[in-house]
Amino acid sequence: MSAxxxxxxxxxxxxxxILALRGLSSPETSRRGNFMxxxxxxxxxxxxxxxxxxxxxxxxxxxxIAVGVLIGxxxxxxxxxxxxxxxxxxxxxxxxxxxxxxxxxxxxSALYVPDAYGIGQVGSIHMGSRIEMSLGIIIxxxxxxxxxxxxxxxxxxxxxxxxxxxxxxMLNLAIGIAIVVLMAAFCIGEMHSLFWVMTLLAFxxxxxxIIPIGGADMPVVISMLNSYSGWAAAGxxxxxxxxxxxxxxxxxxxSGAILSYIMCKGMNRSFFNVILGGFGTDxxxxxxxxxxxxxxxxxxAEDAAFVLKNAGSVIVVPGYGMAVAQAQHVLKEMxxxxxxxxxxxxFAIHPVAGRMPGHMNVLLAEASVPYDEVFELEDINSxxxxxxxxxxxxxxxxTNPAAKTDPQSPIYGMPILDVERARTVLFIKRxxxxxxxxxxxxxxxxxxxxxxxGDAKKMVDDILKSI
Amino acid sequence: xxxxxxxxxxxxxxxxxxxxxxxxxxxxxxxxLHTPLMSVTNAISSVIIVGALIAVSVDVAVDNAGTMxxxxxxxxxxxxxxxxxxxxxxxxxxxxxxxxxxx
Numbered sequence: 001m002s003a004x005x006x007x008x009x010x011x012x013x014x015x016x017x018i019l020a021l022r023g024l025s026s027p028e029t030s031r032r033g034n035f036m037x038x039x040x041x042x043x044x045x046x047x048x049x050x051x052x053x054x055x056x057x058x059x060x061x062x063x064x065i066a067v068g069v070l071i072g073x074x075x076x077x078x079x080x081x082x083x084x085x086x087x088x089x090x091x092x093x094x095x096x097x098x099x100x101x102x103x104x105x106x107x108x109s110a111l112y113v114p115d116a117y118g119i120g121q122v123g124s125i126h127m128g129s130r131i132e133m134s135l136g137i138i139i140x141x142x143x144x145x146x147x148x149x150x151x152x153x154x155x156x157x158x159x160x161x162x163x164x165x166x167x168x169x170m171l172n173l174a175i176g177i178a179i180v181v182l183m184a185a186f187c188i189g190e191m192h193s194l195f196w197v198m199t200l201l202a203f204x205x206x207x208x209x210i211i212p213i214g215g216a217d218m219p220v221v222i223s224m225l226n227s228y229s230g231w232a233a234a235g236x237x238x239x240x241x242x243x244x245x246x247x248x249x250x251x252x253x254x255s256g257a258i259l260s261y262i263m264c265k266g267m268n269r270s271f272f273n274v275i276l277g278g279f280g281t282d283x284x285x286x287x288x289x290x291x292x293x294x295x296x297x298x299x300x301a302e303d304a305a306f307v308l309k310n311a312g313s314v315i316v317v318p319g320y321g322m323a324v325a326q327a328q329h330v331l332k333e334m335x336x337x338x339x340x341x342x343x344x345x346x347f348a349i350h351p352v353a354g355r356m357p358g359h360m361n362v363l364l365a366e367a368s369v370p371y372d373e374v375f376e377l378e379d380i381n382s383x384x385x386x387x388x389x390x391x392x393x394x395x396x397x398x399t400n401p402a403a404k405t406d407p408q409s410p411i412y413g414m415p416i417l418d419v420e421r422a423r424t425v426l427f428i429k430r431x432x433x434x435x436x437x438x439x440x441x442x443x444x445x446x447x448x449x450x451x452x453x454g455d456a457k458k459m460v461d462d463i464l465k466s467i
Numbered sequence: 468x469x470x471x472x473x474x475x476x477x478x479x480x481x482x483x484x485x486x487x488x489x490x491x492x493x494x495x496x497x498x499x500l501h502t503p504l505m506s507v508t509n510a511i512s513s514v515i516i517v518g519a520l521i522a523v524s525v526d527v528a529v530d531n532a533g534t535m536x537x538x539x540x541x542x543x544x545x546x547x548x549x550x551x552x553x554x555x556x557x558x559x560x561x562x563x564x565x566x567x568x569x570x
Binding site: 013014017018020021022024025026027030031033034037038040041044045047048049053054057058060061062064065068069071072073074075076077079080081083085088091092095096098099101102103105106108109110112113116117122128222223226229230233234236237238239240241242243244245246247248249250251252253254255256258259262349351356357358359361362365366368370371372373374376 | 474475478481482483485486488489490492493494495496497498499500501502503504505506507508509510511512513514515516517518519520521522523524525526527528532533534536537538540541542543544545546547548549550551552553554555556557558559560561562563564565566567568569
């Protein structure tokens with residue numbers, strides 16, 4: 001293929017990727033969008049495979065490529081088919097780490113065979129390319145190690161609570177400065193040792209940056225790492241002069257940045273406040289009971305069943321607790337019975353419910369809840385005053401009225417679901433413990449709240465039997 | 468006549484314009500599909516595999532350690548990127564297939 005034809009093909013691949021994201025504007029067009037993504041990928045890979053540089057390479061190279069794609073493709077497909085939907089956040093974190101490591105390997109290879117990439121000779125790589133490959137490898141290394149930490153936290157391999165130590169910010173700052181200095185030194189002298197020390201420090205920075213961030217801030221972290229993986233790809237794209245890679249990098253970079261912004265806004269916190277870390281507890285660990293003698297109205301599964309059956313409309317508010325308890329399927333069964341009794345049921349999703357953007361929507365879709373019964377905060381919040389029951393399952397902080405009334409509260413100003421406006425609030429919870437933000441939820445003590453203590457799945461199961 | 472424009476400038480132009488395209492396209496994505504958005508962006512960012520293909524097919528007849536490093540690193544990168552490409556698209560497809568309208 002001629003150079004011009006290849007460039008046009010890469011452009012076509014880039015356009016396919018834009019259309020892939022465009023398709024996600026509605027569930028109806030989304031499957032076609034995903035197909036466009038695959039098409040773009042096929043075009044990009046085929047174009048490279050048919051380029052003169054690769055065509056003239058030896059038989060062994062083709063064999064290695066085939067074996068590599070076969071191994072990677074089988075691993076990826078098997079994982080993708082087997083992974084339970086509740087594990088999506090850790091899967092995405094793991095995938096981000098792979099993109100990061102791939103960027104490191106490609107930039108590292110370019111350092112040893114710059115002529116294959118058309119960026120000069122060893123020892124005399126073009127200045128622009130030195131900068132591009134340095135940025136690509138730094139961001140790639142950061143994405144890799146940061147995603148590993150995020151993965152470990154989401155999977156529960158390490159504690160989800162923030163790990164803070166004195167001098168943390170100074171340490172991160174020092175590592176950051178060292179990386180910049182090393183990068184400048186490498187760009188001047190192209191010394192390989194500087195390049196690799198710089199890369200090692202970037203790996204280290206990924207760890208120290210993400211370690212202090214707590215589990216429930218993971219939606220921001222995953223989105224941010226998503227963005228980083230895009231910028232790393234763009235950096236490599238500049239090194240290769242490859243349009244498809246530049247377009248993809250810019251798309252993914254801005255996508256992740258927008259998602260981070262939406263998540264921060266959903267918590268009313270600044271991006272820096274999240275990144276500096278140290279916020280929050282490990283969430284509802286159970287067993288902690290408040291030293292509060294205010295009366296709480298407790299209910300049994302039978303009481304809840306009675307209230308639900310006699311309601312005209314119910315709004316369900318799911319949270320991370322529902323995912324942990326795997327309660328979505330039994331919840332769907334309960335909803336179906338209520339609907340048969342003539343109850344109108346809808347779902348209200350807070351932007352930061354769960355551990356990644358859109359987490360609750362996927363779990364509900366998995367349980368075959370139709371997506372047109374699931375609403376975002378701004379679309380449904382005005383309907384709580386006319387609802388008979390708000391059914392809170394596994395959510396806590398996102399329903400706390402203190403966010404609206406108490407300027408002293410750490411969650412003050414966060415947009416919340418107005419569940420307290422419903423005639424009755426049914427609140428499933430393991431104990432009276434505090435939520436992730438470490439604050440009491442005064443909703444528990446309200447006159448119209450009935451607390452249902454127990455595991456979410458078991459409680460819904462019991463309600464189901466009593467209806 | 469002015470000197471020819473450095474190709475870098477064209478790449479930069481594509482990069483900057485695509486950031487704007489990305490901005491508008493991503494804001495139009497429905498929040499219900501934010502998880503599939505992340506998995507599909509993850510899959511497409513693995514187009515970095517094209518860089519790995521170049522590394523694998525370096526001319527190893529040029530006998531130095533560098534070409535072997537590039538070939539080994541490239542092979543490893545091909546494996547990682549393939550995991551992502553196949554895994555990312557398949558898991559996205561699986562998720563999207565679950566979104567159904569009310570009957």
